Amino acid sequence: MMLVSFLFIPILAALLLLFIKNNKTAQWVAILFSGLSLLVALLMLITPTADFNIAWLPNLNTRFILHADGLSKILILLTAISFPAILLTTANNEYKNRNVFLSLLLFAQAGLMGVFLAGDALLFYFFWELALIPIYFLCSIWGGEKRIAITFKFFIYTFLGSLFMLAGILFLNAHTSDHSFLINSFIHANLSGGEQVTAFALFFIAFAIKMPIFPLHTWQPDAYEQSPTAVTMVMSAVMVKMGLYGILRWLMPLFPAAFMAHTHVVVLLSVIGILYASFIAIRQDDIKRLIAYSSIAHIGLMNAALFTHTQIAIQGALIQLFSHGINVLGLWMVADIIEQQTGTRSMQQMGGLAKKQPTLAILLVGFALANIALPLTNSFVGEFLMFTGLFQFNPWMAACAGVSVILAAIYTLNLVQKVAYGAISEKINTMQSPNKGAQVVLIILLIIVFATGVYPQPLFSLTADTLQELFVK
Amino acid sequence: MNAIIVSTLLGVIMMFCSWGIKSQQVQKNIALIGLFILIIANLAQSNGWYVVDFDTKGMLKYNFFGLYANTLLFVLTFIYVWINGEEIAKITSSSADFYSLFFFILCGISILTSFDNLLMLFLGIEILSIPLYILTGADKKNMFSNEAALKYFLMGSFSTGILLLGITFIYGATGSFHLTAPVVSISTGIAQEQILLSTGLILLFAAMNFKVSAAPFHFWTPDVYDGAPTVFTSFMATIAKAAGFIAFINVFNSQHKALGYSWTLLLTFVILSTLLVGNIIAVFQRSVKRMLAYSSIAQAGFMLFALYGKSDINYESTLLYAVVYSIATIGIFAVLVKMKENSFEAFNGLGKAHPLLAFTTTVFLFSLAGIPLTGGFFAKYYMLSALLKAGAGLWLVLVAVVFAAISIYYYFKIIQAMYFTTGEPAINPLPSQYKYQLLTLAILLLVLGVFPNLLLNYLYF
Numbered sequence: 001m002m003l004v005s006f007l008f009i010p011i012l013a014a015l016l017l018l019f020i021k022n023n024k025t026a027q028w029v030a031i032l033f034s035g036l037s038l039l040v041a042l043l044m045l046i047t048p049t050a051d052f053n054i055a056w057l058p059n060l061n062t063r064f065i066l067h068a069d070g071l072s073k074i075l076i077l078l079t080a081i082s083f084p085a086i087l088l089t090t091a092n093n094e095y096k097n098r099n100v101f102l103s104l105l106l107f108a109q110a111g112l113m114g115v116f117l118a119g120d121a122l123l124f125y126f127f128w129e130l131a132l133i134p135i136y137f138l139c140s141i142w143g144g145e146k147r148i149a150i151t152f153k154f155f156i157y158t159f160l161g162s163l164f165m166l167a168g169i170l171f172l173n174a175h176t177s178d179h180s181f182l183i184n185s186f187i188h189a190n191l192s193g194g195e196q197v198t199a200f201a202l203f204f205i206a207f208a209i210k211m212p213i214f215p216l217h218t219w220q221p222d223a224y225e226q227s228p229t230a231v232t233m234v235m236s237a238v239m240v241k242m243g244l245y246g247i248l249r250w251l252m253p254l255f256p257a258a259f260m261a262h263t264h265v266v267v268l269l270s271v272i273g274i275l276y277a278s279f280i281a282i283r284q285d286d287i288k289r290l291i292a293y294s295s296i297a298h299i300g301l302m303n304a305a306l307f308t309h310t311q312i313a314i315q316g317a318l319i320q321l322f323s324h325g326i327n328v329l330g331l332w333m334v335a336d337i338i339e340q341q342t343g344t345r346s347m348q349q350m351g352g353l354a355k356k357q358p359t360l361a362i363l364l365v366g367f368a369l370a371n372i373a374l375p376l377t378n379s380f381v382g383e384f385l386m387f388t389g390l391f392q393f394n395p396w397m398a399a400c401a402g403v404s405v406i407l408a409a410i411y412t413l414n415l416v417q418k419v420a421y422g423a424i425s426e427k428i429n430t431m432q433s434p435n436k437g438a439q440v441v442l443i444i445l446l447i448i449v450f451a452t453g454v455y456p457q458p459l460f461s462l463t464a465d466t467l468q469e470l471f472v473k
Numbered sequence: 474m475n476a477i478i479v480s481t482l483l484g485v486i487m488m489f490c491s492w493g494i495k496s497q498q499v500q501k502n503i504a505l506i507g508l509f510i511l512i513i514a515n516l517a518q519s520n521g522w523y524v525v526d527f528d529t530k531g532m533l534k535y536n537f538f539g540l541y542a543n544t545l546l547f548v549l550t551f552i553y554v555w556i557n558g559e560e561i562a563k564i565t566s567s568s569a570d571f572y573s574l575f576f577f578i579l580c581g582i583s584i585l586t587s588f589d590n591l592l593m594l595f596l597g598i599e600i601l602s603i604p605l606y607i608l609t610g611a612d613k614k615n616m617f618s619n620e621a622a623l624k625y626f627l628m629g630s631f632s633t634g635i636l637l638l639g640i641t642f643i644y645g646a647t648g649s650f651h652l653t654a655p656v657v658s659i660s661t662g663i664a665q666e667q668i669l670l671s672t673g674l675i676l677l678f679a680a681m682n683f684k685v686s687a688a689p690f691h692f693w694t695p696d697v698y699d700g701a702p703t704v705f706t707s708f709m710a711t712i713a714k715a716a717g718f719i720a721f722i723n724v725f726n727s728q729h730k731a732l733g734y735s736w737t738l739l740l741t742f743v744i745l746s747t748l749l750v751g752n753i754i755a756v757f758q759r760s761v762k763r764m765l766a767y768s769s770i771a772q773a774g775f776m777l778f779a780l781y782g783k784s785d786i787n788y789e790s791t792l793l794y795a796v797v798y799s800i801a802t803i804g805i806f807a808v809l810v811k812m813k814e815n816s817f818e819a820f821n822g823l824g825k826a827h828p829l830l831a832f833t834t835t836v837f838l839f840s841l842a843g844i845p846l847t848g849g850f851f852a853k854y855y856m857l858s859a860l861l862k863a864g865a866g867l868w869l870v871l872v873a874v875v876f877a878a879i880s881i882y883y884y885f886k887i888i889q890a891m892y893f894t895t896g897e898p899a900i901n902p903l904p905s906q907y908k909y910q911l912l913t914l915a916i917l918l919l920v921l922g923v924f925p926n927l928l929l930n931y932l933y934f
Contacts, residue, residue, distance in 0.1 A: 148894075163878055
């Protein structure tokens with residue numbers, strides 16, 4: 001029952017919100033329900049969870065199965081933390097028809113939770129789309145100036161990817177012995193080598209577009225830039241994890257031979273993507289685009305780590321799934337507070353934040369350091385493990401990817417320098433201190449950054465069973 | 474049997490109604506009651522009660538699939554009349570004439586779902602088509618409507634000629650009009666008539682493709698759909714077309730064996746060209762009505778996948794696709810009918826002015842595009858899965874999937890206009906219950922999008 005409530009709570013809230021016209025009430029209802037999800041998620045960490053398993057469409061042999069292992073749990077925790085945090089920090093932003101906005105956001109939450117829980121391929125596909133459609137409307141209605149064309153590009157891109165995945169699901173379903181969609185039947189599907197490669201490619205395209213991996217990333221910076229910031233946060237903190245989750249949950253166990261055959265190609269693509277995105281990030285002046293490219297680089301590293309297929313790198317990636325979400329959430333929030341108050345995203349017009357708003361500047365520096373993966377921050381743990389694994393896999397690739405750490409320092413410190421230091425610029429001078437809710441959320445996130453950086457053991461033990469599943473069997 | 478007799482009777486009764494009853498509202502209600510009686514009569518037959526029962530000497534055969542298809546198409550007609558009655562009344566002073574034509578069409582449909590003989594196929598198609606020609610030209614004072622009717626009539630007659638020629642060839646080769654005759658004659662191995670038989674079957678195939686507007690026999694579709702009054706386009710594109718598909722699958726589910734491997738080749742060619750023509754040309758349309766005409770060609774391409782296989786899943790997938798596609802298309806045309814013009818711009822700002830109407834339109838478009846949670850997803854799903862089970866290559870599935878992604882482009886243009894563009898929608902005032910009628914359709918689609926087996930389970934009773 002606990003697992004169903006992850007779907008049930010946001011959907012109920014989303015439906016309820018459609019009828020609440022008052023902005024303030026709507027905001028509080030949304031925060032309350034997403035807080036409730038967070039509570040259930042915390043409860044899930046300490047109590048054992050039972051699978052939810054009922055028949056759905058008997059003549060298709062598909063079942064409504066929700067199952068949570070360590071991988072699911074860590075991502076559910078991330079989702080459950082993100083939504084109340086996002087809702088609290090953006091509470092003062094102006095959105096017309098706020099109740100619809102919040103409702104769509106919570107529908108997306110239900111979709112994301114479903115993706116991370118589904119144990120049946122058709123169900124997984126359903127939630128995969130359910131997460132996408134609200135985001136399409138959110139970006140197109142509330143986004144920036146060029147929103148319609150850019151969101152449409154994003155939508156067609158990802159929709160085509162997921163249709164390929166659907167073809168793959170159908171293909172696998174035809175090759176299972178019991179013609180079901182259960183993940184276990186898929187694992188034991190009777191595929192020849194060539195068929196496995198085909199099915200692998202179909203799934204991989206969907207995941208690669210979602211993450212995104214170079215050269216399929218072109219939708220991302222534009223989409224991040226044009227979306228309303230609350231949605232950008234959802235997309236970069238949680239939605240991109242869908243692709244990585246897909247690789248861990250579906251790609252790796254389903255097509256072991258095809259997976260091993262393509263490790264070098266994919267790692268190479270990822271490394272190219274990491275360097276490419278890092279170099280572009282250095283040249284950015286728009287603070288949102290900078291974070292977007294930085295995010296592509298980090299996701300690329302995680303993908304490379306998964307495809308090294310070494311235990312240590314995958315352990316790092318599992319932790320980084322969570323850590324990257326928290327860090328990027330913090331960065332977006334600071335960026336959003338600055339944008340909301342000054343009305344600009346250009347770093348040239350900023351400066352002197354440390355003198356004007358010291359608290360905010362400290363928070364920014366904290367998240368920036370986490371973005372560079374400085375020791376004591378959470379990403380250090382993950383990135384160190386990932387680089388170790390990458391080095392075992394291929395030292396040359398590790399060396400090339402390692403350059404990105406230096407590049408990350410360049411663009412992130414550049415961001416800090418331009419925003420926080422120097423003379424107080426005209427725009428920054430107008431800033432007020434952010435609302436209490438946002439401050440509390442940012443401080444909590446920063447505490448999580450350092451707490452899991454100093455003592456990551458709880459995250460290791462949480463994901464131990466997934467790792468065991470992937471490597472022992 | 475019941476359906477054929479009752480629908481004919483009702484057609485005649487409806488015809489006389491236009492003399493005695495002047496109120497259009499009453500005429501609509503009589504038509505609805507008639508449709509209800511028709512549905513009951515048809516259900517009665519599935520339970521073994523006959524109005525009249527006689528031996529058709531193998532001309533007709535009744536199986537559960539045919540009767541169930543009848544029921545579904547009658548229910549769809551009921552919904553169609555329920556929603557569009559007022560709009561039909563605007564075209565003429567006496568809508569009873571059109572209702573009577575609908576009943577004759579339903580008579581044709583009842584034959585098409587149950588024929589076991591090529592002559593009955595011919596009869597069914599003619600009974601279905603002739604009222605459609607009249608409906609196309611219903612808007613007498615509009616030149617486009619007249620042009621469309623004439624075009625449809627000429628092209629339709631021509632294709633009927635080809636159909637007859639095909640039947641003649643098949644008769645010449647096998648000496649029988651019976652549906653299974655070609656397959657039987659192949660198994661007995663009368664080799665010198667193979668050419669005649671194949672030619673006959675290919676001609677039959679071409680004529681059926683014309684009826685369901687599959688490329689390269691689709692040229693009449695955009696002009697006819699565009700020229701006909703929008704309410705009747707809605708009927709033509711949904712119920713009449715669905716019946717055409719059921720006939721198509723009835724003919725070729727067994728006959729295709731007589732063509733051997735070349736059947737797969739032919740069908741693949743037709744499907745690919747239909748998907749290509751429908752989807753690509755739809756992208757460039759400026760008028761929503763013409764876009765929907767091409768979209769209906771594209772959807773026909775998807776429905777033809779059902780002919781690939783040989784298993785029972787073909788019947789399942791055809792029915793589900795036909796019903797879901799019909800509901801969505803009736804819905805979208807019901808919205809279009811209220812628009813002052815057919816351009817995409819007419820929809821600008823509809824999301825703000827009429828939120829419920831815009832929501833239902835979104836559901837209809839999602840369903841046509843095959844997005845999960847709407848019936849359209851499972852319709853497409855069943856087709857693709859039938860295709861794989863029939864042993865067709867994965868590449869064909871991938872081609873279909875790419876075209877499905879292209880279709881997003883033109884369906885979403887309406888959504889973009891409704892929600893993301895500001896403006897005053899060019900829409901006529903709506904009757905108060907109208908949006909709830911459309912909401913019913915949308916809810917139906919959403920329910921079928923989660924539980925398609927609600928519809929399909931009855932096939933196994």
